[in-house]
Amino acid sequence: MSTDSSTIQSPASAASISNVNALFQNAKKYEELNVIGTGAYGTVYKARDLHNDGHIVAMKKVKVALTEDGIPLSTVREIALLRQLEAYRHPNIVRLLDVCHGGQPMDRDQQLVLFLVFEHVEQDLDSFLKRAPGPLSENRIRCMSHDILSGIDFLHSHRIVHRDLKPHNLLVTSAGRVKLADFGLAKTYDTEMKLTSVVVTLWYRPPEVLLGASYNTAVDVWSCGCVLAELHTRAPLLPASSDSEQLHAIFRLIGRPPRYEWPDSVSIMRDSFPDYPPKDLAYVIPNAHPHALDLIKRMLVFDPAKRLTALDCLEHPYFTDEPIS
Template sequence: MNKYEILSLIGEGAYGIVMKAKNRESGEIVAIKKFKESEDDESARKTILREVKILKMLKHENIVQLREAFRRKGKLYLVFEYVDKNLLEIIEENQNGIEPEKIKWYIYQLCKAINFCHMQNVIHRDIKPENLLISLTGSLRLCDFGFARLFSNKDPMTDYVATRWYRAPELLVGFPYDLSVDMWAIGCMMAELIDGQPLFPGESDIDQIYCIQKCLGMLIPQHQEAFQRKKEFSGLKLPKIQKLESVEKRYQGKIDRNAIEFIENLIQMDPSKRLTASQALQHSYFNDVVIDKRPQTSLSIERGRSAFSSNYYRPKISLPVNPSPNNTQQKKSQKNYLSIPPDKKRFVVKEYGKVYKKHLTHVGERHEVKGNNPAFRITSNDLHRRKVDGV
């Protein structure tokens, strides 16, 4: 650890903590993930090594880059490139939703990242706003591969993955699943960006199924059968829905029909009917995405509206996707930043370590909750705050 100067605490979770640090040799700012478990914990060690192995496979501009992994005093550390914000912070700052153009740009980059993962047969299994990092130039990085696995039709996989609000129906009922669970999560998260509220804000697993059915109708027959077999749902019946509240009805007037159709194609009840990542990138929703073709550059940003502030001043710059401390262009951009008047820098400066409040949406017609059935269990994470869960 002598190689790094710890600057601040970024966040913490069940796994451990994430710290902002500076490489004393290169000057690069990094994020260091320190695990609570020691390397003597075989289960934790196996999980961490799997995450490292997967990250080394995934070299892509929209996937967070692992700089190094090391151990010190029996603890394991992962060092990542540092990225300024995560998408949850942007949602918190824009509680009525984000501009459609920015949503499209974020989702396009996410689909590129997931398409690359799926091409390598990697399933992420935990796509959510906290695990999407956003740079000051609007470049997205997918992070936290703690739940990720190499997908195989032969090997069984646990169904207790993904945060509940982004969990596909097959995960909720314990049915075998595939890469399409990542696409469901993308659809849920895209919808959340539109109005700042989760699409399916279930407070328990059975409530999550209720929220999904209220929007999309009954589970497909295979999933209904799996529901009846799952012991956590023993003695329960699927919630009956009197009136559907469709995606189109909820978001009409906020986004165009093409965007609504794109979401609908991602959150199909039948996994086989969901868009794959490759198909998503070819969807007409992305026809007007303008991509900077210059090598190793990202989107240019000028004066206008921002996901960080309603009014801002920013020099027109284009930063390298993977800037190095000695990069001439980066130094020029830093010089431009330093020229911004102090009172205009607030959109760039961020104090880490804040408490992330959970935003809940009230859903009417709740079913009656009785007894201690695990299906009704609400975890402390559901009731209290969201913490940074990853890099």
């Protein structure tokens, strides 16, 4: 009897490990419905959670290049962090419901498909603003601004930089609350990005990124400043179609920065830009509350070190003078 078990086991276990695909096919949990969006980093599908009454979810497919040592450390770290964040269930962060993968790498091409399953939120801020019949009420704007900044502050307090904040990544729930999406896989994306050539929007990019200087959490505050302006005007604040045009657009708004603020390490010369004077935000964003204008102005500061932090923003009189309803 004992000899039996020892002879049978080895082949049995070897077979079960190599037959991973069978293992995962049994566990098919989601049915893809249609594509919601295609980004530089992967495709987002609307899908049905078959294990949960066909509940609708948003499923993001991310391809990860496997290394000699399996799944890259950066990807493992980032997913671990996303999972850990989920424990806080922050109201302004989109829920991450599940993470799974497609089993065996396809065709031995050493890529693994990861599925990140998020709660499905019907619309994003981009379509919300396009569909809005008229200007948003002052209270609505203030409320949404507060939501966005709370989400950013939460990410920053967990050492996550979003890096790509834009209306498209801000989801608006049916109750009108805003949730941040599409963050936390920066390094995973970076390695994947080298393989794609999808154009990403520049409109919300801060000058330090456009100049190729080092950057930190302040990048998100800049992007958020652009979004806050857009909540008022329902049009992008700084639309441009190339890196250089984007920088010109920025300096036309905030003025060309003084020489001493220009970063040392960049190849782009300050002198290649005309000496634009700063514009008065009140003309660019008409009908905005003076506190809102002051806040946005302090978010759109050239020097990242002088920009408000997300927490500073939340303590700005714009939010503290009257309670948020």
